[in-house]
Amino acid sequence: MITAALFLCFLLLFIAGTPVGVALGLAGCLAIFMADLGLMAAPTNAYTGIAKYPLLAVPMFVLVGAIFDRSGVALRLVNFTSAIVGRRAGSLAAVTVIVSMFLGGISGSGPANAAAVGGAMIGALSRAGYPRAFSASVIGAAAATDILIPPSIALIIYSVLVPQASVPALFAAGMIPGILAGIALIVPVLYVSKKNGFGLAEKDLPRPPFWKSFREAIWGLLAPVLILGGMRAGWFTPTEAAVMAVLYGLFVGFVIYRSLTLRDVYEMFVEAAEISGVILIVVALAAIFGWAGSTLGVFDHAANAIVATGGNQYVILTLLIIMLIVIGMFLDGVSTFLILLPLLMPIANKFGWDPVWFGVLLTLKIAIGQFTPPMAVNLMVSCRIAGVPMESTLRWVFPMIASMFVVLILMVIFPEIALWLPRVLGYL
Amino acid sequence: MSNEPDPLLMNQEPPVRVPLTFERVVAALAMGALCLITLGNVFARYLTNYSFAFTEEFSIALMVVVTMLGASIATAADRNIRITWFANMLPPAGRRVAEVISSLAIITMFGLLVWLGGRLVWDEYRFEVTSPGLGEPQWVYTLALPLLAAAVIGRAIGHLVRVWRARKVPKHESVEPI
Amino acid sequence: QTYKPEYKISTVVGAPFPWGLMAERWATIVKDKSGGKINMKVYPGASLVGGDQTKEFTAMRQGVIDMAVGSTINWSPQVAELNLFSLPFLMPDHKAIDAITQGPAGKKIFEIIGSKDVVPLAWGENGFREISNSKRDVKKPEDLKGLKIRVVGSPLYNETFTALGANPTQMSWADAQPALSTGAVDGQENPLTIFTVAKLHTVGQKHVTLWGYVADPLIFAVSKPVWDTFSPADQQILREAAVDAAKYGVEIARKGITAADPSVLKEIEGLGVTITRLTPEEQKAFQAATKPVYDKWKARIGADLVTQAEKSVAAR
Numbered sequence: 027m028i029t030a031a032l033f034l035c036f037l038l039l040f041i042a043g044t045p046v047g048v049a050l051g052l053a054g055c056l057a058i059f060m061a062d063l064g065l066m067a068a069p070t071n072a073y074t075g076i077a078k079y080p081l082l083a084v085p086m087f088v089l090v091g092a093i094f095d096r097s098g099v100a101l102r103l104v105n106f107t108s109a110i111v112g113r114r115a116g117s118l119a120a121v122t123v124i125v126s127m128f129l130g131g132i133s134g135s136g137p138a139n140a141a142a143v144g145g146a147m148i149g150a151l152s153r154a155g156y157p158r159a160f161s162a163s164v165i166g167a168a169a170a171t172d173i174l175i176p177p178s179i180a181l182i183i184y185s186v187l188v189p190q191a192s193v194p195a196l197f198a199a200g201m202i203p204g205i206l207a208g209i210a211l212i213v214p215v216l217y218v219s220k221k222n223g224f225g226l227a228e229k230d231l232p233r234p235p236f237w238k239s240f241r242e243a244i245w246g247l248l249a250p251v252l253i254l255g256g257m258r259a260g261w262f263t264p265t266e267a268a269v270m271a272v273l274y275g276l277f278v279g280f281v282i283y284r285s286l287t288l289r290d291v292y293e294m295f296v297e298a299a300e301i302s303g304v305i306l307i308v309v310a311l312a313a314i315f316g317w318a319g320s321t322l323g324v325f326d327h328a329a330n331a332i333v334a335t336g337g338n339q340y341v342i343l344t345l346l347i348i349m350l351i352v353i354g355m356f357l358d359g360v361s362t363f364l365i366l367l368p369l370l371m372p373i374a375n376k377f378g379w380d381p382v383w384f385g386v387l388l389t390l391k392i393a394i395g396q397f398t399p400p401m402a403v404n405l406m407v408s409c410r411i412a413g414v415p416m417e418s419t420l421r422w423v424f425p426m427i428a429s430m431f432v433v434l435i436l437m438v439i440f441p442e443i444a445l446w447l448p449r450v451l452g453y454l
Numbered sequence: 455m456s457n458e459p460d461p462l463l464m465n466q467e468p469p470v471r472v473p474l475t476f477e478r479v480v481a482a483l484a485m486g487a488l489c490l491i492t493l494g495n496v497f498a499r500y501l502t503n504y505s506f507a508f509t510e511e512f513s514i515a516l517m518v519v520v521t522m523l524g525a526s527i528a529t530a531a532d533r534n535i536r537i538t539w540f541a542n543m544l545p546p547a548g549r550r551v552a553e554v555i556s557s558l559a560i561i562t563m564f565g566l567l568v569w570l571g572g573r574l575v576w577d578e579y580r581f582e583v584t585s586p587g588l589g590e591p592q593w594v595y596t597l598a599l600p601l602l603a604a605a606v607i608g609r610a611i612g613h614l615v616r617v618w619r620a621r622k623v624p625k626h627e628s629v630e631p632i
Numbered sequence: 633q634t635y636k637p638e639y640k641i642s643t644v645v646g647a648p649f650p651w652g653l654m655a656e657r658w659a660t661i662v663k664d665k666s667g668g669k670i671n672m673k674v675y676p677g678a679s680l681v682g683g684d685q686t687k688e689f690t691a692m693r694q695g696v697i698d699m700a701v702g703s704t705i706n707w708s709p710q711v712a713e714l715n716l717f718s719l720p721f722l723m724p725d726h727k728a729i730d731a732i733t734q735g736p737a738g739k740k741i742f743e744i745i746g747s748k749d750v751v752p753l754a755w756g757e758n759g760f761r762e763i764s765n766s767k768r769d770v771k772k773p774e775d776l777k778g779l780k781i782r783v784v785g786s787p788l789y790n791e792t793f794t795a796l797g798a799n800p801t802q803m804s805w806a807d808a809q810p811a812l813s814t815g816a817v818d819g820q821e822n823p824l825t826i827f828t829v830a831k832l833h834t835v836g837q838k839h840v841t842l843w844g845y846v847a848d849p850l851i852f853a854v855s856k857p858v859w860d861t862f863s864p865a866d867q868q869i870l871r872e873a874a875v876d877a878a879k880y881g882v883e884i885a886r887k888g889i890t891a892a893d894p895s896v897l898k899e900i901e902g903l904g905v906t907i908t909r910l911t912p913e914e915q916k917a918f919q920a921a922t923k924p925v926y927d928k929w930k931a932r933i934g935a936d937l938v939t940q941a942e943k944s945v946a947a948r
């Protein structure tokens with residue numbers, strides 16, 4: 027009865043278009059009130075839900091994304107990568123994917139990556155003869171590798187919800203799947219470009235000079251080294267790494283490229299605060315829902331019921347992934363984590379799935395969802411920049427979705443794809 | 455580059471009567487302070503023998519401030535994470551009802567945070583609860599929750615009034631930030 | 633009267649740690665003695681307060697949590713007198729802990745807790761907090777100089793380690809383990825049960841010193857609003873069961889780490905860890921170095937209470 031109230035209240039508000047966090051929080055409050063669990067649990071859990079030190083990395087990495095978006099690093103990386111790859115059919119599209127992956131080593135969010143790469147690439151791609159809808163598809167799909175390649179806001183939030191999986195272990199575990207996902211995207215991108223003769227418009231133009239473009243790009247190339255290397259070497263925690271990246275990005279933007287102004291800094295601070303607020307208010311209010319559900323034993327019962335069906339773990343996993351695909355049509359990554367993890371973790375524990383592997387698997391699924399219409403945040407950003415409607419990308423994104431799904435299936439069959447690196451680095 | 459509209463946050467300027475200056479300036483200051491404290495922490499660790507680490511609780515308190523102010527700005531600009539896909543299938547009158555329900559839900563939720571969060575603050579004040587890290591009065595930190603929840607309520611009321619006055623529900627495009 | 637179908641006990645760690653085991657024992661005894669009328673369930677990880685154990689006491693006062701087996705360190709933000717147990721080198725051995733908790737100081741503390749809408753029932757134990765690091769054996773305060781030590785968040789701990797010349801760093805336990813493995817921090821302090829279960833030797837913690845600078849007694853307690861709903865007979869059952877479970881808890885918390893039974897110590901040494909045991913003289917040097925902190929906090933906690941505790945320790 028109370029369980030039904032918890033879920034019905036959430037669903038009704040959610041369908042009416044209430045902000046996800048508010049729908050979760052109110053449903054939680056209603057259940058707490060009906061079960062007489064003490065309503066003071068609401069403000070306490072909302073506060074402790076966000077008053078957690080590891081979450082501090084969220085606003086910081088959002089800020090890093092904004093700074094590297096505006097500083098012009100992406101553009102220099104494009105020139106440098108083009109100097110290496112040359113101007114064959116599909117090569118500039120492949121460069122887009124590589125630059126996205128590289129920026130993925132700096133920023134922690136897919137849409138931020140799509141914005142940065144889209145701003146730098148869309149003009150160049152059009153001049154080289156790629157249709158704008160195709161370009162928007164490539165940018166949206168490539169940006170999805172960002173939340174796998176560390177740093178990743180998605181993995182930070184997963185770690186806060188699943189404390190057994192530490193941020194460094196998750197970051198290390200996301201690296202190889204992220205690179206594989208990028209490679210998996212390059213394959214259909216090159217094939218489609220070859221087949222349609224995309225990217226040949228400027229094939230006779232000279233390549234950008236290697237050394238000059240390298241000198242300009244070096245500052246961008248060093249950023250992931252600073253962030254990931256600094257964390258690995260134990261110089262700083264993930265949060266501190268983000269702040270060092272902020273400092274570095276401001277230095278590059280002000281001193282080296284001279285592309286930033288103080289006004290920009292103010293605007294970036296406000297923008298990062300708003301985006302962080304949008305994420306963290308869901309985290310805070312979902313904590314009320316999570317508390318109510320777990321205190322009432324709702325999630326445990328549901329997990330027991332699912333396991334008690336006696337299904338093979340791969341069957342259950344397949345069903346979970348299908349469920350995630352459906353839910354991913356309507357919901358973003360943060361909300362997916364916050365709503366489903368309390369239910370999914372008991373199932374994962376019962377089957378003995380490694381929480382680090384499971385976190386990267388879920389994140390890979392969310393990454394695919396980021397460029398799967400209709401709710402596809404990365405495509406939303408890249409289509410906006412390209413000035414094309416999202417429907418026009420449908421025929422291009424499909425092979426990319428399929429290709430990234432292959433990586434997901436590989437990760438289910440070979441968990442070591444995720445777990446090898448953190449094990450070697452001593453995080454597991 | 456700053457002249458172009460930001461692709462992440464379209465409609466930079468929400469149509470508010472009460473300007474967002476307060477939220478924006480305080481949020482930017484809090485972000486700046488967060489950066490400085492964390493930087494100070496790193497430098498103090500390597501360059502001095504003085505431990506700066508207990509400032510962690512300032513950082514956490516500032517993060518709560520950033521969250522609530524960010525939520526307030528996002529509520530004013532209608533950029534919270536919400537799904538209007540189902541509501542958009544309704545006829546115009548139904549859409550308006552859904553939009554009113556949504557705004558009332560925001561007001562109720564943050565109203566609960568003002569009321570219950572206020573009780574939490576009062577409780578911490580009365581029983582002289584100190585913060586775990588620095589031993590400061592805890593209620594000073596917790597106060598951000600009910601106080602800034604009131605700001606969100608104000609923004610939600612503003613949105614409700616605009617929806618009520620307008621003939622049709624404004625188009626919503628939420629940010630999905632990760 | 634009608635009882636809830638389930639009463640929730642909050643703890644920070646669960647079984648197989650002694651902390652979780654003694655909470656479970658409490659629930660088992662109460663269930664038996666009440667004929668199944670009172671059902672209690674342990675929620676470890678401070679999950680009832682969103683993982684923030686320092687909010688446990690407040691939540692219990694508000695009736696959000698029914699019961700808890702809580703740490704004096706985690707409750708000290710709400711009950712300043714509980715800082716007594718964090719005074720450096722107040723309690724030289726297990727007998728000293730018992731002398732305080734079972735003596736007039738313990739009784740006084742229970743009265744104070746009782747005045748804050750929480751009903752304390754019995755004293756359990758989490759154990760002495762021993763220091764470990766990756767750099768060197770620590771025999772004298774100078775050995776700590778410049779070492780970056782992860783400590784639990786509390787101003788008193790910060791001041792204690794600063795007085796010893798160390799560089800105290802506060803971070804969550806989740807952050808601490810990778811920080812230890814990469815060398816971002818050099819050491820940590822925790823009861824030895826944590827050291828073994830978390831396998832800290834694998835993150836380079838090769839030097840342990842048994843210095844017993846503070847001990848963390850646990851408190852079995854019930855929220856006052858919840859307590860008032862029980863009949864006097866059932867209150868008696870809860871109280872007696874807590875005392876029995878606490879006795880069992882103290883026993884298992886001390887198992888294997890005493891001179892008479894050093895099995896856990898032997899096990900740790902078997903992992904390639906050197907264990908340094910301080911002589912009373914060596915311990916005095918640490919005591920002297922932290923004396924200013926001790927005196928400052930003695931006044932802050934309440935000189936009467938601390939003097940009472942000191943007397944009990946001296947007369948143990």
Ligand code: NA
Nearest residue numbers: 130172175177
């Ligand atoms: Na990334």
Ligand code: NA
Nearest residue numbers: 354395398401
């Ligand atoms: Na999607």
